[in-house]
């Protein structure tokens with residue numbers, strides 16, 4: 749649980765930095781995150797932590813949208829991608845080479861922020 753709480757804190761900080769750099773600031777409606785399967789982040793816990801931490805901040809009316817990024821590795825021997833399995837210690841299911849290259853699943857990033865632009869203010 750503290751994992752997600754800390755992640756959310758870090759996330760809020762990046763959002764705040766980003767927001768303070770904008771020349772025009774409209775109310776943030778939605779924050780879309782890309783969360784890798786291999787980050788061990790529980791999306792529900794992240795949502796709960798965000799719901800608590802946003803209170804009283806500029807993100808108070810924002811909701812969080814989470815897009816999962818699957819855990820995919822690449823085996824150089826077989827030259828193919830595979831889905832790592834903990835039962836094989838994440839090694840290649842064909843040649844059993846140990847996990848070497850992770851292609852996706854480790855991301856935790858802000859993909860997109862949507863905000864409400866008042867009518868008439870569109871560029």
Ligand SMILES: [Zn+2]
Pocket residue numbers: 823824825826827840841842843844845
């Ligand atoms: Zn292989």
